[in-house]
Amino acid sequence: MIKPDLNLTIPRDLGTVHFVGIGGSGMSGIARLFLAAGHTVTGSDVRESDNVLALRKLGARISIGHAAENVGDADSLVVTGALWQDNPEYVLANERGLPVLHRSQALAWLIEKHRLVAVAGAHGKTTSTGMIVTGLLGLGTHPSFVNGGVIESLGVSAGAGTDDLFVVEADESDGSFLLYNTAVALVTNVDPDHLDHYGSLEAFESAFVEFAQNATEFVVISSDDAGAVSVTGKLTGKRVITFGEDAAADVRVHSVVTDGPVRFGVAWAGHDYFATLRIPGRHNAINAAGAFAVLVGLGFDPEASLTAIAEFGGTERRFELHGIVGGVSVYDDYAHHPTEVAAALSAARTVVGSGRIIAVHQPHLYSRTRLFAQEFAQTLEEKADQTVVLAVYGAREDPEPGVTGALVSDRFTDTAKVVYVPDWQEAADYVASIAEEGDFVVTLGCGDVYRIVPQLLASLTQARG
Numbered sequence: 529m530i531k532p533d534l535n536l537t538i539p540r541d542l543g544t545v546h547f548v549g550i551g552g553s554g555m556s557g558i559a560r561l562f563l564a565a566g567h568t569v570t571g572s573d574v575r576e577s578d579n580v581l582a583l584r585k586l587g588a589r590i591s592i593g594h595a596a597e598n599v600g601d602a603d604s605l606v607v608t609g610a611l612w613q614d615n616p617e618y619v620l621a622n623e624r625g626l627p628v629l630h631r632s633q634a635l636a637w638l639i640e641k642h643r644l645v646a647v648a649g650a651h652g653k654t655t656s657t658g659m660i661v662t663g664l665l666g667l668g669t670h671p672s673f674v675n676g677g678v679i680e681s682l683g684v685s686a687g688a689g690t691d692d693l694f695v696v697e698a699d700e701s702d703g704s705f706l707l708y709n710t711a712v713a714l715v716t717n718v719d720p721d722h723l724d725h726y727g728s729l730e731a732f733e734s735a736f737v738e739f740a741q742n743a744t745e746f747v748v749i750s751s752d753d754a755g756a757v758s759v760t761g762k763l764t765g766k767r768v769i770t771f772g773e774d775a776a777a778d779v780r781v782h783s784v785v786t787d788g789p790v791r792f793g794v795a796w797a798g799h800d801y802f803a804t805l806r807i808p809g810r811h812n813a814i815n816a817a818g819a820f821a822v823l824v825g826l827g828f829d830p831e832a833s834l835t836a837i838a839e840f841g842g843t844e845r846r847f848e849l850h851g852i853v854g855g856v857s858v859y860d861d862y863a864h865h866p867t868e869v870a871a872a873l874s875a876a877r878t879v880v881g882s883g884r885i886i887a888v889h890q891p892h893l894y895s896r897t898r899l900f901a902q903e904f905a906q907t908l909e910e911k912a913d914q915t916v917v918l919a920v921y922g923a924r925e926d927p928e929p930g931v932t933g934a935l936v937s938d939r940f941t942d943t944a945k946v947v948y949v950p951d952w953q954e955a956a957d958y959v960a961s962i963a964e965e966g967d968f969v970v971t972l973g974c975g976d977v978y979r980i981v982p983q984l985l986a987s988l989t990q991a992r993g
Contacts, residue, residue: 538637539627543603547571548617551579557674557686558635559583564688572598596620606634609702632704642694648705648739649716651868652815656716657697659819659840666836667828671695677843705739713743714822718755719867737762748821751777769825771817779821784813786878801831803838809875847875850981853988855965860981864892864974866903873911876968883966884913890973891920894928897935905939919950921975952980960987
């Protein structure tokens, strides 16, 4: 895994920019903005994808597979932390002495002259960012934005606007969210995660304190999450707007109804405002309250702001329906932390009716699986009716002895509710053998588990043929 130099002085002129792993959701969005700014953009990725095809249509030159010659005559390189040290394009760039920028540094370079709204938190970032962007557009503004997932109503994860506002999903996983010159900071939660990078909960929390303290205009932060409350108590000289269900929240969520698309009210400055979202889940009422707090903090009308936010239709890989076969619905969700898994499955429960929830869980990272195996098991056993655990998606990490998906499945109290099936086709066939009309199948994970969806649909079709 690459550890880019986050203290690198970024050249004023980046020239032709080459993106290694350009097809990723975050990288493709940043590449899109470089193209919009008039840069020549090249890149590479391991496979063709919709993002790759879209960037090619915009003028990017993209190669499939990683090779030194892909760098061509690029003047600078943009990489992610998931890249390995022996990547030939990364090696050649270093040999040539080219500036090698972490994607967050490239984004910081783009943002430099804008008024930044940065959204951080262990989970809820992508949805909250999408809600803010949707709200701002509905209010008649034209912000630039980079989100971690495609905003359903827009069909893109990034866009170049004409206003001074720039909205980004800020990645805390490696500390790079501290690079930005943030005007407005939204902290969705400070739930422990990424301890492989930070080393301790104290260091993780300290990074959020620094992120929020650096905001030059105001901070929006959860009143419900213990970590966020702790961070709030350590801020000095800041304008702070809290949000959540806590009775003392500045933006207080109340009257939540979750039977289908979530309905709720928010109390703000002595008035109540009500909305029905287009997406399910109590957690999305909370996300909407955070977005609302950002918009009213920026000076927008409260009622108009909540109405605009309610038009948000979701983002790619967030409880996304991919197909229905024989009455069995197959969804995919990015959830990869126990709290996220609980939220995704709770949302599914509000709309599944009398059907069952069959979770297909792909553990993400060996370190996270080792640290949270018990929490994953408890959450899956409580929130799903049946669970299929796949092999660990290691991403940027090398395998750890003894750390497999079985670390999760072995911790179930009721072993009849779980199976560990590392082979994807066997897993798909198993799901098809137990699924019944009315059931929801939900794949869970931020790795490549979404790629099992076609196999699930095919196995369900064959089982009902």
